[in-house]
Amino acid sequence: MLTLEHVYAGYGEAIVIDDCSLTMDEGESIALLGRNGVGKSSLLLTVMGHTKVHRGSIRWCGQDLVKVPQHARARAGLGWVPQEREIFKSLTVEENLTVTALPGKWDLKSIYALFPRLQERRRNFGNQLSGGEQQMLAIGRALMLNPKLLLLDEPLEGLAPVIADELCVAIQRMIRNEGQSLILVEQHVEQALCLTHRAIVLERGRVVHNAQCPDLLGNLSVLEKWVGVRVAHP
Amino acid sequence: MNAILQTRDLWKAFGGLIVTKDVNLSLAPGARHALIGPNGAGKTTLINQLTGVLRPSSGSVWLDGADITRIPPNERVYRGLSRTFQINTLFPRLTPLEAVTNTICVRERKRLNILKRRFFGVSRCSTLIDEAYALLEQLNLAQDCLVETHTLAYGKQRLLEMALALATRPKVLLLDEPAAGVPEGESDELFEVLNTLPKEISILLIEHDMNLVFNFADRITVLVNGEELVTGTPSEIADDPRVREVYLGKGH
């Protein structure tokens, strides 16, 4: 469904995605791991067209994605949940959900069923929400596009554990019950691994490890090398 | 205490949002100190309070034994506190030579007489220009010092970031992700330069690249949610379970 081949991308002259290749199929869910600043978010931004692609190709459902204008990517089936959530602050919760909605199985009702809190606060403005609610809203907003692929950028970051758990359940439901394809960027490695099928580890803008999640969960020391604080050499 | 740079109970809140919580940072002279932490931990806000762009809600910042909390940013530079930026913050239409010479002239402004400062061409300050050139040479920028900055390769621009900070002759240097955005091939030059920085300069390094942090720093502070989680030597930090939790997620 999505294929990246030797992509070099970045902001202006700065290169943050450095020769990155990966493939994913429909129905698959991938955890994108790696330390801060290795280019995980930038990879999602690249898929959404917000970086400058210097070289390489990105194909999406058989079409060359680099040439697709940014606004058409949502219609093409990409749903993005930005890291900073980027809720439209002068729109109400409900407007945030409906303003860009596309027809499909996800509608207001099913979103409210997934996140009952949003229904309670549907008249509130984006900037009046707590962090967790904003996160739910950002996910809900992306789901309302009925995307073939959902890109989640650190959805659990900075949330209280209770809320994070609630979100995890929701994400799990999407994957297990709805068969939603998604890429999950996450700092909380273990949780991410429990949720998704496959994991990819990024280091300095390139893929350095690629494995099925259960395998990795059984062998965390591999992860320690790429994700942990300790460094391989003394 | 003979710390060169110190914060005392530094606290900063934007409205209800607390971004810096009782931070007590202390750099010994000649220190190689790294500041790490997940995204949104408040590292940039902390830097901005150190350089004076933001004023803390409470607490104080001390440089070389003097309270500089209420001193404007440019005066802090004059007193020896200098920084680099995570995203290149340069003078695109100045040549590196002009940019560094400018920095040195600003530093020496009180020693230049008014004629030299105001009415004679820059080229009259030949000793200062020589110093600028020497510095550029030291940072491998001499070859490119006469073209406009915006035409330089990205890695070279990162080096110029460093050159501008060094040209102020800092006592304390704040390096904000010096390797950010530098592609693999160009980063060696940068690390080399970092390792040759003179020992008299104390350095506070903010960096995500753990290779760099653990190779470079003798002390590390981990910042989480605006709070100092732990400070220690690299090996202490690597073994600290709380740090592992922050970086690897819970359940470890």
Next chain:
Amino acid sequence: MLSLLGVLFDGLAYGALLFVISVGLSITLGLMGFNNLAHGVFAMAGGYLLVTLMSKAGIGFLPALPIVFCIVAVGSLVLERTLYRQLYKSTPLDQVLLSVGIIFIATAGTTFLWGPGQQPVVIPEWLSGQYSVLGLDLSRYRLFLMAIVAGITLALVFGLERTRFGAKIRASVDNQRTAESMGIRVERVFQMTFALGSGLAGLGGALGVDVLGLDPNFAIKYLVYFLLVVVVGGPGSVFGTLLAALLLGVADIAGKYYVPQLGAFIIYAAMIFLLLLFPHGLLGRRKSK
């Protein structure tokens, strides 16, 4: 007491006029961030259209107003496509220069077509004169203006706050990048916004003819007033523009009534004072990335 009320009414009515001619600029400047000094050109186009429609086509004052709005809005799209769009990402200075160029061309063009003189406009009988309410004389046209302002404010607020298109505008302004990624064609939205702002300018120009007069220099003559209201109000905020217009209107009228010696100074002094107090405008929104 009566004179105080009278002054207050006059001030509010004057504010209403300022609002009508400026609100379109508030939208293009505040929402789209384009320094369109040629706002007055669209207002002037509105005025001349009204005069022409009424005298040549024999259309009445009231039915002419919506026609003016539509024609100016559509006409502005042509300019948006050919000229404005190319400078969306440019420096303010370039935008200023472009719009000044447009002003010059419009001024010369209007002189060529209509001559340099004042254009007569005859407002219908039922709008001229005054109502006397409890000893207070209220101008009918001013009342009409105030009603229109209330209408425009409500329509704008409703349009911006309650419709999907309004939500798209707000989303695009809040965060262009995310809006784009959620499938909003920001470019198209801005085009419509531009047309809306220009259409409102045209409408304001048409409504203002009776009070402000109309000649080829209209665009440059009242430029200062448009900018004054919009900048003080905080670009992009309909309520801010309304508040600023009413505040400046009342200050100006009250000043001229009670201290006529200072007549010309008050509005400028009030502007400088307000801008020093509120550098981003009364209800200004800071642009997010």
Next chain:
Amino acid sequence: MEKQRHNLLTIVHDVAVFLMVMCGIVALATDQAHAAGDTIKVGIITEMTGTFADFGRHIVGGAKAYMKVNGDTVAGKKVELIIRDTTGPVPDVAKRLAQELIVKDKVDFIAGLGFTPNALAIAPLVTEAKKPTIIMNAATSIITTKSPYFARVSMTLPQVTEPMAQWAFKKGYRKIYTLVADYGPGHDAEAAFKKAFTKMGGEVIGESRVPLKSPEFGPYVQRIKDAKPQAVFAFVMPGEMAVAFMKTYNERGLAKSGIKLLSTGDVMDDAVQDALGDHALGVISSHQYSVAHKSQENKNFLAAYSKFDPQRPNFMAVGGYDGMAAIYNVIKQLNGKIDGDKAMAVLKGMKLNSPRGPIQIDAATRDVVQNIYIREVKKVDGHYYNVEFETFNAVKDPGK
């Protein structure tokens, strides 16, 4: 390599600057004086663009109308107009234009001058160059005292204001409020009216000065209404200021509450009458010219003017017309040999049959002496006119 590149860049840059200078020089050179033949050149300095483009349009239209009626040749010489644009009351430009007309174009007469500062600024120049200069519009009293080579065919403000005050007193008005635009001419009108009116025993019970850039007359008119005078004397700039004032005056029902509006003819400008529409009906004004003036000369003028301009002319156009008449007269008398002092001698005491009626240039002050008419705005055949109903004969400028 680097150095070479840099050098090249500077050389190209230098060449560019140099070319620019050359272009400038060529541009300067292109307008060196045209070969002078058997022509008399009249340089008209007036406003052709900007807010006051109307001034130039009328003045030039009037001048051309005179040439249309009387032919462009006089005493065997062809008369040529050279029109220069001051863009508005910008004295430094006016002075430069006058200097260029004198030294480069070598004109025989200077004419036009819509604004007082423009006229004042060129006074020393025309004195030094001894160029007869016909003021076709500017209306401040002192202008003619600033150069012995100035002669005026337009009017002065006190000249038209005083008859208004006299008429008002005669009609029984005793309490009058004055409202003027807050600029030099406004202040002059205010002073002239007040002086004449109080001398006779009337009383000015209130004065207002309105800023030039004020679209809103509400508070000023309200003050008048509150002061309850018998009449209000108003002097504002013609154009949108007059329109705005009239509208507010009517809207607030001052006419209905019996407050009569008196004004000078500048405010009741013929050219904007139709823009004023019904608002101006019944306004009394004093002035030297009305389009509705009944005379053969005026008919000729109107017929000729309509060839250049579909819109109505006004007193400025008549100024242009009479100014050309004066110039033609001088050329005739001097038989085509123009000399500054002789020309001035001819101008002094010259009598002309103008579209406005008989006028004369005062031999002592070189200022115009003319009939001032009291008029009322009436609707005739669907158009609005200042209809004259009383005449003050041969009024001199009382300011001197």
Next chain:
Amino acid sequence: MSDTLARDSRHLTFLRARERWKPAEIAFWFALVGVYFVFPTNLIFVSQILITGLFALSLDMILGYAGIVTLGHAAFFGIGAYAAGLMAAHGWHEPLSGLLVAGLAAGIAGYLSSFLLSRGGGDLTRLMITLGIGLLLFEVANSATKYTGGVDGLQGVEVGKLFGVFGFDLYGKTAYAYVLGIAFLLFAFTRSMMHSPYGLALRSMRENQTRALAIGIPISACLTNIYTIAAVIAGIAGALLTQTTQFVGIDVLSFQRSADLLIILIIGGTATLYGGFVGAAVFMLAQDRLSNLNPQYWLFWLGIILIVMTLYLRGGMLGGLSRLADLYRHWRNKERP
């Protein structure tokens, strides 16, 4: 690169070359001297171009070098013009001291008003504040008819002989020499300042304020400083206009003058030192020529020029030309690999 000495001095040579007067610059000023002899009938026009150019140079200092957009710069021009005019009208006829006083008066006004600008707010807020100050000042001059003559202008300005020897004549010869001399002196002053360490600091400030602050440049003090100097020069330009015209019209304070000036500078090119002079020449010549051809509609052509300029010739005349030079350079490099 074996010769260390040659390599080491290369950077110094580079900086010196930047500061040296280029042949074209010298030609520029000599050409202006030449105008005196070649076009004796155009001297007033050229001196007015020079005055406007000088005025534009002062705007360039704050717009081009310090990055402040202003629409009220005529305020300082006007203050200078009136200061010189009032002195001359009240018995002090010596021209040079008139210039000094005018510069001083404008400088004080500039210094005081600079504090209104250092407040927060964006370009637009600054634009409106400067505009407001300009308009207020205009109204003051208009109302104070007793002192300024209001819209009729200040009369009785009599300027004495320059150095007690050269009177101001009809052909404007003395005026031209006087204006050219003063313009050159002030230009040389500005030029040397812009090439000094101070000028370098200003340039860096415009390029990037954040970094300028981070290398220790006291930004607000610098802004106040340059704003004051620019006001002084604008004031002197105003005084020159007064002295050569021997009259002060209220238009010296008008919004029109500020707005035209901005257009002139942008046409010429900002931050180039010569942009103001080139822009003034182009603008005023175009105005003069076009309005002679077709007085009513010359604005139309000016409008076309402005639009074409913003779309295809950013950076003004000089900017466009240097881009042409870039193209040429590019082409040359391709020709000879």
